[in-house]
Amino acid sequence: MSVCIRIKDAVKKYGNNTIISDLSLDIKEGEFFTLLGPSGCGKTTLLRMIAGFNSIEGGDFYFNDTRINDMDPAQRNIGMVFQNYAIFPHMSVRDNVAFGLKNRKASKEEIATETDKFMELMHIKEYADRMPDRLSGGQQQRVALARALVIKPDVLLMDEPLSNLDAKLRVEMRTVIKEIQHTVGITNVYVTHDQEEAMAVSDRIAVMNQGDIQQVGAPKDIYQRPANLFVATFIGRSNILSGKLEVEGDKATLVFQDGHRVEMPNVLPQYRQSQEVKVSVRPEEFVLETDPTVPGVKAVIDSSVFLGLNTHYFAHTESGDKIEVVQESQIDSIIPDGTEIHLGIKREKINIFEAEGKYNLLEGVRNDNAV
Numbered sequence: 001m002s003v004c005i006r007i008k009d010a011v012k013k014y015g016n017n018t019i020i021s022d023l024s025l026d027i028k029e030g031e032f033f034t035l036l037g038p039s040g041c042g043k044t045t046l047l048r049m050i051a052g053f054n055s056i057e058g059g060d061f062y063f064n065d066t067r068i069n070d071m072d073p074a075q076r077n078i079g080m081v082f083q084n085y086a087i088f089p090h091m092s093v094r095d096n097v098a099f100g101l102k103n104r105k106a107s108k109e110e111i112a113t114e115t116d117k118f119m120e121l122m123h124i125k126e127y128a129d130r131m132p133d134r135l136s137g138g139q140q141q142r143v144a145l146a147r148a149l150v151i152k153p154d155v156l157l158m159d160e161p162l163s164n165l166d167a168k169l170r171v172e173m174r175t176v177i178k179e180i181q182h183t184v185g186i187t188n189v190y191v192t193h194d195q196e197e198a199m200a201v202s203d204r205i206a207v208m209n210q211g212d213i214q215q216v217g218a219p220k221d222i223y224q225r226p227a228n229l230f231v232a233t234f235i236g237r238s239n240i241l242s243g244k245l246e247v248e249g250d251k252a253t254l255v256f257q258d259g260h261r262v263e264m265p266n267v268l269p270q271y272r273q274s275q276e277v278k279v280s281v282r283p284e285e286f287v288l289e290t291d292p293t294v295p296g297v298k299a300v301i302d303s304s305v306f307l308g309l310n311t312h313y314f315a316h317t318e319s320g321d322k323i324e325v326v327q328e329s330q331i332d333s334i335i336p337d338g339t340e341i342h343l344g345i346k347r348e349k350i351n352i353f354e355a356e357g358k359y360n361l362l363e364g365v366r367n368d369n370a371v
Helices: 043-051 093-103 108-121 137-149 167-184 195-201 219-224 229-234
Strands: 003-012 019-025 032-036 058-063 078-081 156-160 189-190 202-207 211-218 239-248 252-258 262-263 275-281 284-289 297-307 310-317 320-328 340-345 351-354
Touching: 003 043, 019 043, 019 058, 032 167, 032 195, 043 078, 043 156, 043 189, 058 189, 078 137, 093 108, 093 137, 108 137, 108 219, 137 310, 167 195, 189 195, 195 219, 202 219, 202 229, 211 219, 211 229, 229 239, 229 275, 239 320, 252 275, 275 284, 284 320
Parallel strands: 032 189, 032 202, 078 156, 156 189
Antiparallel strands: 003 019, 003 058, 202 211, 239 252, 239 275, 252 262, 275 351, 284 340, 297 310, 297 340, 310 320
């Protein structure tokens, strides 16, 4: 069976250095939950605290209603998949997959039945008698997954499991992992620094930075309405422009540095006061126009990259901001370097933050970890 995981006021220290301070988090039973953040943000440290591999200096960890702080890792009924696979080089695929069941003194019949079942599930049964050095990276990772799942753990913990694979295999394996997780229905806690990977596999994501959780939500919520400027710039690509919010009565207007104005009806009531702001505009949220009579942020194209479906334009504004614009490729031509353009704004998609980027001023921000 799977479990829900509750973490309350977790603290992790190495000597006098506090890595995680007062972190609280709820992970639902059976969900695919990802800890996402830059290197050194504390995500692997937190995963190892859940596993029991790291000490806990403060707070409480629960599987359902059972406090696990002082529970031996072997008693937590977890499966673990590592970055380097950690499969045994001297054992065949079958013996690797069966290892956990043998350790638990399962019967020969159960070992044979369950090992075959999970090798079939991971499409590696044809390699049952091969040694690991005769397998590709993707096949080795499938062996590691089968070995972790065959013991029917309550929680599957995965630490950067795809980072050693090439780009094509990463895409293939993240699809496999997502499908298997849904088939088995296990609670999965997954660590990665790859935003696209997190978006592809996760039911929910916790974005971490410097030991703190910045936002928790579904991939769509985090991408479209980031809670703060860090999340906006870490998830996907985003152009950050300076501007002003002008408020007259109930009317809020965003004013860019070159004077272009965009009415913003979705500013939250509590933030409807004139102030300096930071504006996050993703490359696909601009509408590129070469007609100088069409209103928009003024810019000049510096270079372009044709990528088939889309063309990426790199430009600078009158105030010197460097920006990227993605436009569906045109059949006739690519806009030449040096062309003056006007950039319309898809106002329903952009995000506006207070001047220091600490919070989003717009309606629709969802943060499951907010208190």
